[in-house]
Amino acid sequence: MDSDSQSSRSSSPELERKDILNMKSGQMFQKLCQGQRMPSRGKIRSSRRDSEEDLHEIRLKVNSRERQRMHDLNQAMDGLREVMPYSHGPSVRKLSKISTLLLARNYILMLSSSLEEMKKLVNDVYGSQRLPGCVSSLHHQHVAPLPHVLCNIPSPDVSSYMGVMTSDVHHKTVGGPHHFSGLFCPCALCQQFPHQLSRTASTLPASTPGK
DNA sequence: TAGGCCATCTGGTCCT
DNA sequence: AGGACCAGATGGCCTA
Numbered sequence: 001m002d003s004d005s006q007s008s009r010s011s012s013p014e015l016e017r018k019d020i021l022n023m024k025s026g027q028m029f030q031k032l033c034q035g036q037r038m039p040s041r042g043k044i045r046s047s048r049r050d051s052e053e054d055l056h057e058i059r060l061k062v063n064s065r066e067r068q069r070m071h072d073l074n075q076a077m078d079g080l081r082e083v084m085p086y087s088h089g090p091s092v093r094k095l096s097k098i099s100t101l102l103l104a105r106n107y108i109l110m111l112s113s114s115l116e117e118m119k120k121l122v123n124d125v126y127g128s129q130r131l132p133g134c135v136s137s138l139h140h141q142h143v144a145p146l147p148h149v150l151c152n153i154p155s156p157d158v159s160s161y162m163g164v165m166t167s168d169v170h171h172k173t174v175g176g177p178h179h180f181s182g183l184f185c186p187c188a189l190c191q192q193f194p195h196q197l198s199r200t201a202s203t204l205p206a207s208t209p210g211k
Numbered sequence: 212t213a214g215g216c217c218a219t220c221t222g223g224t225c226c227t
Numbered sequence: 228a229g230g231a232c233c234a235g236a237t238g239g240c241c242t243a
Contacts, residue, residue: 066231069231070218070219074217097217098216
């Protein structure tokens with residue numbers, strides 16, 4: 001994409017005007033011309049024009065790279081906006097860059113503290129004791145610590161204070177309701193919300209998307 | 212119309 | 228040497 005021609009803020013006329021007015025560009029030109037051997041008088045005009053053209057081409061190339069870099073940055077910023085809460089909906093104005101970054105920071109802090117709180121809660125309730133009601137030692141080998149504990153929480157309570165997120169965490173960790181050695185998971189969570197969990201598990205990404 | 216936000220250009224610096 | 232990154236300058240667009 002050549003935004004020199006596509007951009008509504010076309011830069012070409014601006015560039016020429018700036019080149020004329022901008023002393024620094026002139027200094028840069030002088031700098032570039034330094035170190036070159038003095039051409040014969042007849043060649044001065046053409047070589048200077050060549051240098052100007054070279055300089056212009058270099059400038060265009062550098063500008064283009066910088067533009068691309070900023071576009072990539074903006075694309076990443078859009079990606080961040082997409083995963084931010086409160087930023088969706090047609091009536092919501094697009095978050096500014098600074099707002100996006102500040103909101104993202106707060107969001108991460110909020111999630112971190114929520115996670116800590118959840119861990120603490122689970123620890124307070126069950127401590128480190130071996131939990132009653134867990135049906136199989138095989139289960140212990142296959143289920144990660146957090147979901148393992150959740151398996152023994154009375155089902156209705158699980159949904160009430162942990163909601164769908166718990167389901168996500170659970171089956172993201174264990175790989176869906178069929179994680180129990182190919183059989184349907186006997187844990188209370190899976191039995192309480194089998195349809196929801198299987199749907200949730202199937203929509204989870206297999207791995208973190210990378211570039 | 213002022214102020215916020217943004218895209219672009221530019222020169223300097225650092226890195227490979 | 229060339230590219231990436233950064234920050235300052237500038238000007239356009241939009242909204243209150």
